[in-house]
Amino acid sequence: MATPIADQLHHKLLGQDFTGTDTAWPQEQLKALAELYAETEQAIAVLSDMQANRSYICYGGIAATLGISCPVQHKTIDSIWEEEIFSGTHPDDLQNKYFLELQFFNTVKQLPQAQRHGLFAIHPLRIRNRNNQYVTILHRIFYPRTSTPEELRFALCLYTFPSYQALPPRNGCIVNPVTGALIPADHNRSRNILSRREKEILSWIDKGKMSKEIADLLSISIHTVNRHRQNILEKLHVSNAMEACRMARMMGVL
Template identity: 40%
Template sequence: MKILETLNETLLNKEPHKKDECLLDIDIYKNVALMYCQIENSISVLSDMRDNKSYVYKSNTALKLGLSKGKNPSVVDSIWEEEILKKIHPDDKLKKYIHELRFFKLMDSLDPKARTDYNVVSRIRVKDENDEYKFVQHRMYYIYSPYNGKLRFSLCLYGISIDQSILLPSDFLIINSVTGEVIVEDRLNYTTILTQRELEILKFVGEGFTSKEIAGFLFISVNTVSRHRQNILEKLKVKNSIKAFKESFH
């Protein structure tokens, strides 16, 4: 999945110079993650962008989502909490990745002093203990190092959503938690612009599949895929399909 490769290249602080090393005390942030887990009965994931590790803290909510509880924290040699991510609905997982890249770009454009005002709030579908999709609220916060100005930690919280109505879609928002203002809404709903088939094809394009591969997935001809791709370009007024994906999903 190319969006995941892009996120890794964007988020991870590779080979930091000693003089630029972040001196934040990780134990302080581990305690914050544990506190959220205990007080909110959430699954709390602290990811370290410098060391490419995650520390996962689980409450009884983990059991409701069919996850093993184990001891706190469990340590993952990646910034991605794969045990949780693999249970997210495929469409929501792709949107989650895209939304996180959009959040990083927004934060990167802000004055460092303003970054603490913003966070991600999402409503996503996650398989539960009965292998059925349940709505989960996902929140994400970024912690930047005051020593080198780089993103050091992300804190992700997963909790059962109060509203389980299937009439409401999945939500992906960036909010200013000081003002309560929604800064960025999910722009992935293009039903008024693109057809469902065009959306499917655009998603496959964004994942790096060729027209021939997409035709095989959807049981249609390559010519039909090409025609849909051309329609997408015309509707979104862009020059190529990759740009269409970036314009639509970033």
């Protein structure tokens, strides 16, 4: 999953402050919930623990259709990412999934705690089946309520066939099941993350120009250029100019 937007999502999820979290909080009820979804919907259910960077995966009948070998009904992996599913997912859909999950995380974190845990995000994915043909699979993600409501410690992802309900938009959406409201994936928000001047400076950086050259081209001070460069790195959550250019291209900024 090594792409700029995936790296940013990974950093957001695992970078939460779990100081003082009750690590002994019982997880068995969440595991039972994942097992129930896998059994009743024949889904693949993935319960991820952001604090431990681990996932508990339960396999329903859909796993065999997707050609996923599962000699046991459930297993634990040392990652919050289900790479065995991602490896067969269409690259464009996978990137849209990361965009939506990042928007979903930011949306939920901004809500009052009482309103956080009713939402879920939903996204259609093209995933290769055992015959190496793409089929449409519905992906849903929830943040279950836990004993530490300040942080989003657990996520439950479900993979099912969408035949029993209408498909969401291709780019996915966030759903409020109480009101029925849909929040579409907003890729334009990502494209507008940088100011006009920051985009201009980043475009010159992408062309190999140094800060002094950019300052001369734009008739501004080198101090101003460096300040914009630092703002760009912070907004894109990257550590250097090369990563900033890669991230900007991925997000449609460049």
